Amino acid sequence: MTDGGALLRRLGDAAANVRGRLTPDAPMDAITWFRAGGPAELLFQPADEEDLSSFLKALPDDVPITVVGVGSNLLVREAGIRGVVIRLSAKGFGQAEATGDNTIRAGAAVPDKKVAAVALEVGIGGFHFYHGIPGAIGGALRMNAGANGVETRERVVSVRAIDRQGEVREFSNAQMGYAYRHSSAPKDLIFVSAEFEGYAEDRDAIRTAMDAVQTHRETVQPIREKTGGSTFKNPEGTSAWKEIDKAGCRGLMIGGAQISPMHCNFMINTGSATGYDLEYLGETVRARVLEHSGIRLEWEIKRIGDFKPGHEVQEFLGQLL
Incomplete structure (x- = not known):
């Protein structure tokens, strides 16, 4: 479990001199588009480039750092993220x-x-x-x-x-x-x-090209769902969604997580999915595609943080790689 308060106290001057925002045990499910996942031990939103540089120079070398963006392509595991999570502010x-x-x-x-x-x-x-x-x-x-x-x-x-x-x-x-x-x-x-x-x-x-992009997204992608975008990279010579579909995974559900019936390379949180549900669903898909076609899909979504004890997820569900 994370203890942001203890880390904040340990940082001392590194924390006291920042002009940005430091938030202990920050809920990452409020940031990620999946709306799932455990907390960040300490979330830092620097005021500007100078603030970020000063903080890093004072940060002890043994404190882990994780950088996140808007959370659109991110899966956070249930036990959260140890160390400092840096999210750059829109203002700076x-x-x-x-x-x-x-x-x-x-x-x-x-x-x-x-x-x-x-x-x-x-x-x-x-x-x-x-x-x-x-x-x-x-x-x-x-x-x-x-x-x-x-x-x-x-x-x-x-x-x-x-x-x-x-x-x-x-x-x-x-x-x-x-x-x-x-x-x-x-x-x-x-x-x-x-x-x-x-x-x-x-x-x-x-403008015409941008409109075409928007129309394509609205037509074939579940953009109004709690999703992380494309789940897997396209393998050479084929598309991830085609291989997922051929393996029979369209609409597959585990807990509150589902492979989108609209686009097979999108996972969605139907409302109650945990980080475990989402990652286990993804690895189930990888295992089935591997068994069906021999293709090892690679994650495009970034998965970070620690597993909750008893909720560990193995690559390809433990199949021989």
């Missing part, structure tokens, strides 16, 4: 603006949809895909988020980050090591902003 990291003819600088807390809106406003093409991704720029940078045939790596010029020691670092596109739904940038980095580049395009054409 939520600005996006055009910085040149075809460039945009955005903070890591900026919703992807806002970047698409800024691009539309100034006539920069290539960002319509962000209109359909329900996350923030920090997560998009970390996982190379993409949709509608476009990925984040195609737009990134440079990334600004703060490391575990509180030092500011800059990375080029090449240094991010992008691949499908992956970045090989050091795991301890906290992305704070990035510069993107598109191309000049007629606003009507941009």
Whole structure:
């Protein structure tokens, strides 16, 4: 179990000097789009980049750090998250603006949809895909988020980050090591902003592309449910939802968690799902797909935190890997 009060007292000056917000035992089910999961031992929302840097420089090395965004692609386990959970504030990291003819600088807390809106406003093409991704720029940078045939790596010029020691670092596109739904940038980095580049395009054409993205989402995805977005990465040569459907998992339920009857690569919380229900359902699907087609689906949803004793979930439900 987490004890945020004890951790807060232990941090002493590191906690006393922050200008942002520190919340002991913060309920993560209020943040995640699944509306499930245990608490964060200590949630830190820094006021700005300087506040984050100062806090990290004073934080003891043995205190774990977990970074979360808007919670759209996140599954938190029932026993919660030990250490400090950092969630960048919209006030300090939520600005996006055009910085040149075809460039945009955005903070890591900026919703992807806002970047698409800024691009539309100034006539920069290539960002319509962000209109359909329900996350923030920090997560998009970390996982190379993409949709509608476009990925984040195609737009990134440079990334600004703060490391575990509180030092500011800059990375080029090449240094991010992008691949499908992956970045090989050091795991301890906290992305704070990035510069993107598109191309000049007629606003009507941009608006048409954004409308097409929205129509597609509303037609084929359960966007009005408590969901975490795409559950699994697409395997090479096929789609995750097709393999899940062929394995007979459409509509499958465990506890309050269900594979969406509308789109098989979406899990939904029907109202009472726990983190255990959701992860056990996901691993059940992985096991059935492995048995049916020999394909080992990889999670796209980020799963964090500790299992509640007696509610541990094994990969592929313990099948031989």
